[in-house]
Amino acid sequence: MTDLINLLYQCGDAFAFLVLSSLGLAVIFGMMGVINLAHGEFIMCGAYVTVSVTRLGVPLPFAILSGALVAGIVGIALERLVIRHLYGRPLDSIVATWGISLIATQGTLIVLGSSLPGIGTPFGSVPFGGYSYPIYRLVLIGAAVLLLVGLYILFNATRYGTVARATIQVPHMAEALGVDTRLVYSLTFGLGAALAGLTGGLYAPTMTIVPTMGATFLMEAFATVVIGGADVFIGTAPAAAALGVIKAVATSWEGQLAGQIALLVAVIAMIRILPNGVSGWLLQKRSS
Numbered sequence: 001m002t003d004l005i006n007l008l009y010q011c012g013d014a015f016a017f018l019v020l021s022s023l024g025l026a027v028i029f030g031m032m033g034v035i036n037l038a039h040g041e042f043i044m045c046g047a048y049v050t051v052s053v054t055r056l057g058v059p060l061p062f063a064i065l066s067g068a069l070v071a072g073i074v075g076i077a078l079e080r081l082v083i084r085h086l087y088g089r090p091l092d093s094i095v096a097t098w099g100i101s102l103i104a105t106q107g108t109l110i111v112l113g114s115s116l117p118g119i120g121t122p123f124g125s126v127p128f129g130g131y132s133y134p135i136y137r138l139v140l141i142g143a144a145v146l147l148l149v150g151l152y153i154l155f156n157a158t159r160y161g162t163v164a165r166a167t168i169q170v171p172h173m174a175e176a177l178g179v180d181t182r183l184v185y186s187l188t189f190g191l192g193a194a195l196a197g198l199t200g201g202l203y204a205p206t207m208t209i210v211p212t213m214g215a216t217f218l219m220e221a222f223a224t225v226v227i228g229g230a231d232v233f234i235g236t237a238p239a240a241a242a243l244g245v246i247k248a249v250a251t252s253w254e255g256q257l258a259g260q261i262a263l264l265v266a267v268i269a270m271i272r273i274l275p276n277g278v279s280g281w282l283l284q285k286r287s288s
Helices: 002-031 039-055 060-081 090-112 135-156 159-169 171-176 181-206 215-228 232-254 256-273 277-287
Strands: 125-128 131-134
Touching: 002 039, 002 131, 002 135, 002 181, 002 215, 002 232, 039 060, 039 090, 039 181, 039 215, 060 181, 131 135, 135 159, 135 181, 135 232, 159 171, 159 181, 171 181, 215 232, 215 256, 215 277, 232 256, 232 277
Parallel strands: none
Antiparallel strands: 125 131
16 A cells, blocks of 8 residues: 555656646647757746745745746747747757757856755655655645646637637638737747746755756656647646656666656657657547
8 A cells, every 4th residue: 555655656746747847848849839949948947036036035936936937038038039030940940949058058057156055845744654755746746737727728718828729720810810920929938938937946946956957857848748749738648647657667666767768668669659649649539
């Protein structure tokens, strides 16, 4: 019983990490088609702002929201200055976002130093059956589920969501109907950046704050989005759940390295079996 609860806790923790790290990328890459190699730097931005604002005496929840807000504003600025000129040019967007990533990482290193003092993980731990479970990890699991539900409502039950999906799928038709597509693209890219910043803020109390911390999230974020497919709502959650279980089981069995290897092998196998991702397979089944 104790081992089962421990495994479920590890699966939930891995699921939360995959969902939170990939949500912003799912909006920018999965929906908009922009290959954003600077995704990790938006996460890093959110973490740095969260830690800095917390040290000024602001409560942690408001500091996390501040990190998301700043990352969103930076995302909108980058979309207007760089990204909007590269829509439909995926190779150019790769090079541009890679350059932005390098500038952000090295700039942070020069201006703020090699690391930032942490703020500690709140809420403490609960002992059970010889194991100790940080309560904050349960908060992260709850945040991942709430964000999935919130994004679904935003894109399926609000005017902004309808306009955003129409703009991304048929931009010329949306523009002909009077939609300001340039504004919608900016807001949607900013939303993806804000979600990445929110992830950085949520994980800031649990990690060492360094300029390269975004790389910790980047590989698994791309893996989850690629396996999930183009539809963030029916693809990201099942992809994160499947990969989370595989990673947690392998980690519990043989440690962290085995978990990473199992995750990589699973991604390669799933890309081979489902080239259009989970959502592509589900939509194909629905239409047939």
